[in-house]
Amino acid sequence: MKHILSALVLNKPGVLAHVAGMFAARAFNIDSLAVGRTDDPTLSRMTIVVVGDDRVVEQVRKQLAKLVSIVKVQDFAGQDMVARDLMLISIACPAEKRPEILALVEMFQAKVVDIGSKFVMVEVSGPENKVEAFIEACRQYGIKNMVRTGTVAMARQTQARTEGIADNSK
Amino acid sequence: MASKKQTQSTAVETKTGSQVLVDTLVEQGVDTLFGYLGGVVLPFFDKLYDSPIRVVIPRHEQGGCHMADAYARSTGKVGVVVATSGPGATNLTTGLATAMMDSVPLVALTCQVRTDLIGNDAFQAADTAGITRPITKHNVIVKDPNDLARTIREAFYIAATGRPGPVLVDIPVDMQIAQIPVTPAAPIELPGYRIRDRGHARQIASAAEAINASQRPVLYVGGGVISGNASEALRLFAKKANIPVTMTLLGLGAYDQNEPGSLDMLGMHGTAYANFAVQECDLLISVGARFDDRVTGKIQTFAPHAKIIHIDLDPASIAKNIAVDIPVVGNAKQVLADLAEKAEHRPRKEWFDRIADWKKRHPLRYDTKTDTIKPQYVIEEIWRQTKGRAIIVTGVGQHQMWTAQFYKFNKPRQFITSGGLGTMGFGLPAAIGAQVANPDALVVDIDGDSSFNMTLTEISTAVMYNLPVKVCILNNGCMGMVRQWQELFYGRRYSCSSLENPDFARIAEAFGAVGVRADKKQEVPEVITAMLAEKRPCVVDFHVDPEENVWPMVPAGKSLHEMDGLDIFEMA
Ligand SMILES: Cc1ncc(C[n+]2csc(CCOP(=O)(O)OP(=O)(O)O)c2C)c(N)n1
Numbered sequence: 001m002k003h004i005l006s007a008l009v010l011n012k013p014g015v016l017a018h019v020a021g022m023f024a025a026r027a028f029n030i031d032s033l034a035v036g037r038t039d040d041p042t043l044s045r046m047t048i049v050v051v052g053d054d055r056v057v058e059q060v061r062k063q064l065a066k067l068v069s070i071v072k073v074q075d076f077a078g079q080d081m082v083a084r085d086l087m088l089i090s091i092a093c094p095a096e097k098r099p100e101i102l103a104l105v106e107m108f109q110a111k112v113v114d115i116g117s118k119f120v121m122v123e124v125s126g127p128e129n130k131v132e133a134f135i136e137a138c139r140q141y142g143i144k145n146m147v148r149t150g151t152v153a154m155a156r157q158t159q160a161r162t163e164g165i166a167d168n169s170k
Numbered sequence: 171m172a173s174k175k176q177t178q179s180t181a182v183e184t185k186t187g188s189q190v191l192v193d194t195l196v197e198q199g200v201d202t203l204f205g206y207l208g209g210v211v212l213p214f215f216d217k218l219y220d221s222p223i224r225v226v227i228p229r230h231e232q233g234g235c236h237m238a239d240a241y242a243r244s245t246g247k248v249g250v251v252v253a254t255s256g257p258g259a260t261n262l263t264t265g266l267a268t269a270m271m272d273s274v275p276l277v278a279l280t281c282q283v284r285t286d287l288i289g290n291d292a293f294q295a296a297d298t299a300g301i302t303r304p305i306t307k308h309n310v311i312v313k314d315p316n317d318l319a320r321t322i323r324e325a326f327y328i329a330a331t332g333r334p335g336p337v338l339v340d341i342p343v344d345m346q347i348a349q350i351p352v353t354p355a356a357p358i359e360l361p362g363y364r365i366r367d368r369g370h371a372r373q374i375a376s377a378a379e380a381i382n383a384s385q386r387p388v389l390y391v392g393g394g395v396i397s398g399n400a401s402e403a404l405r406l407f408a409k410k411a412n413i414p415v416t417m418t419l420l421g422l423g424a425y426d427q428n429e430p431g432s433l434d435m436l437g438m439h440g441t442a443y444a445n446f447a448v449q450e451c452d453l454l455i456s457v458g459a460r461f462d463d464r465v466t467g468k469i470q471t472f473a474p475h476a477k478i479i480h481i482d483l484d485p486a487s488i489a490k491n492i493a494v495d496i497p498v499v500g501n502a503k504q505v506l507a508d509l510a511e512k513a514e515h516r517p518r519k520e521w522f523d524r525i526a527d528w529k530k531r532h533p534l535r536y537d538t539k540t541d542t543i544k545p546q547y548v549i550e551e552i553w554r555q556t557k558g559r560a561i562i563v564t565g566v567g568q569h570q571m572w573t574a575q576f577y578k579f580n581k582p583r584q585f586i587t588s589g590g591l592g593t594m595g596f597g598l599p600a601a602i603g604a605q606v607a608n609p610d611a612l613v614v615d616i617d618g619d620s621s622f623n624m625t626l627t628e629i630s631t632a633v634m635y636n637l638p639v640k641v642c643i644l645n646n647g648c649m650g651m652v653r654q655w656q657e658l659f660y661g662r663r664y665s666c667s668s669l670e671n672p673d674f675a676r677i678a679e680a681f682g683a684v685g686v687r688a689d690k691k692q693e694v695p696e697v698i699t700a701m702l703a704e705k706r707p708c709v710v711d712f713h714v715d716p717e718e719n720v721w722p723m724v725p726a727g728k729s730l731h732e733m734d735g736l737d738i739f740e741m742a
């Protein structure tokens with residue numbers, strides 16, 4: 001099963017190496033990793049997606065928590081949370097395909113960020129499965145290039161859904 | 171923040187980084203360190219010259235690291251080792267990994283090339299932090315001289331607290347030369363480092379309930395009881411609750427083996443009675459142990475009838491290798507004291523009768539009738555003549571297992587051995603470290619010929635510092651443990667497992683130590699008597715039966731009760 005771990009880490013050199021090294025040394029696999037600053041300049045947030053049975057992931061969580069430079073680790077499994085990926089994708093797009101592709105962009109609530117005579121670059125964000133669905137939908141036109149971030153996630157504060165689209169990222 | 175305030179005041183006292191280093195070590199209570207020189211560590215050694223700290227120079231940094239390790243294991247204090255950049259630092263790796271696996275509190279200070287040269291393949295530069303990351307509890311490189319004192323304080327704190335371990339601080343030479351304002355020590359703030367001392371009350375309650383309900387309990391204790399200074403708490407708890415105790419290799423000494431409740435060591439070369447008891451118990455109480463594969467054998471069939479209580483300071487240790495029924499995260503001493511309060515005495519006559527029967531039928535044995543020197547005999551004789559009170563150190567191999575089996579330990583920190591990593595060559599430098607820390611103690615290294623070969627250059631250190639360590643080589647002329655596996659599992663094809671040894675006694679003499687050789691069984695007692703009376707470092711080369719094997723043995727991958735060698739004497 002896929003687990004999203006969110007770790008608050010000290011914003012210091014070497015921390016990423018400690019985390020990556022621990023994963024390698026203990027033969028855990030990272031599915032994706034996203035690192036970014038927080039509102040507190042001394043802390044960063046790492047969102048780590050790992051696949052494994054609950055026992056393995058619990059070990060990952062504990063081993064992460066044990067690292068001196070990691071302040072807090074949370075496993076979002078079973079929690080109500082919002083998880084998002086971001087992708088930039090450049091799709092082959094001759095003039096005659098433009099309307100079709102733009103319709104697709106609209107349907108996915110994506111954004112065109114660059115456009116040329118033979119391509120269109122699109123920014124897509126959302127739950128991982130939405131991003132994946134967009135890739136599938138674009139295959140028929142030809143994907144020239146794409147880049148994705150790892151998942152970032154946050155627990156919901158309230159039970160009420162604030163968005164129209166059901167979040168089925170889990 | 172404190173430093174800002176200081177710099178605002180007019181007359182700021184400054185010191186060089188190297189002086190701050192030395193002062194901080196003194197402040198941390200360091201009386202001895204093991205260190206080796208090199209270009210970038212010169213400023214630090216220059217300041218050590220006038221300091222009250224005693225410096226012991228090993229002959230190799232690995233030796234220095236093992237010395238600091240044994241200094242720590244034998245006292246409970248943090249050991250300190252210092253090495254220069256590049257090769258000095260890489261020579262520490264085996265020692266750090268050894269300390270890491272056995273949770274030994276160590277601070278390693280390595281020096282580094284100038285900050286502006288890092289990454290440019292400068293002379294004697296190595297990515298020490300990168301190399302040692304997986305073999306230290308924590309490591310840091312100091313990039314701002316103002317961080318020096320704080321970083322050292324944190325290193326000592328992290329090394330000694332929680333589950334102890336080695337912490338490495340890498341210090342570029344410009345940090346040592348820099349003039350830095352002297353600031354008062356700020357309290358340690360490590361938001362990512364928390365230790366849970368007290369077990370959860372509800373977990374303790376359910377553990378106590380399980381203990382009181384158990385008919386056939388066993389305490390399975392490891393090195394955590396020793397490093398957590400919990401031996402006395404263990405004794406009181408085991409006595410009150412009336413529970414037999416088995417120990418891991420690193421746990422030996424945690425419980426007096428002369429007590430009738432001692433099942434001695436369990437595991438691959440453990441006693442039959444310990445292994446049978448674990449396999450038949452209905453409750454296994456693990457304290458400061460980690461269900462290592464050498465202990466459990468086939469994990470799926472380990473303690474198959476038992477409910478498992480796992481008491482450990484390190485939450486990551488719990489449920490890592492085995493499913494646990496009642497986890498208790500906390501300090502062994504505190505948790506055992508809490509449990510003792512709630513535990514009720516149960517007679518458990520049937521259980522103790524069964525154990526007594528196993529003990530009677532399967533004691534540890536060896537053939538006492540041969541003419542050759544049996545290695546076990548040497549160990550028994552050392553035990554007898556030292557009245558079971560020496561600090562015993564070993565290398566790795568058969569001799570290590572026989573020592574664990576035949577020397578009966580009665581107090582913590584008495585047995586110093588590389589368990590987790592199994593580092594050959596640990597013996598002599600560890601004996602030196604233990605002797606430095608305990609000048610009046612009798613320190614005996616029971617070593618293997620191949621293990622001793624790896625670090626015997628440290629005899630020179632023992633001679634230089636007048637350390638009366640005793641080295642007893644159980645010389646079987648081969649890598650005995652490897653030879654045993656080849657005999658049992660590789661059709662007696664003894665590929666590359668024997669070495670041509672030098673004359674160890676003459677080597678010792680050449681180094682300025684006492685060297686003795688013993689070939690005959692009758693000589694053994696008197697040679698040991700003479701050795702123990704010796705005031706100089708002394709190496710005794712016992713030529714023992716080369717064919718002797720360690721029994722019993724649970725072959726790798728088998729269940730604990732599937733021991734070979736129980737009937738070896740009946741068959742003979
Ligand atoms: C540094 C190191 N290299 C290799 C090994 C693998 N090994 C384990 S025991 C052993 C043989 C040890 O021989 P010796 O020291 O003579 O002890 P004996 O088994 O003969 O008592 C070897 C090679 C090891 N544990 N450590």
Ligand SMILES: [Mg+2]
Pocket residue numbers: 567618619620644645646647648649650
């Ligand atoms: Mg040998």
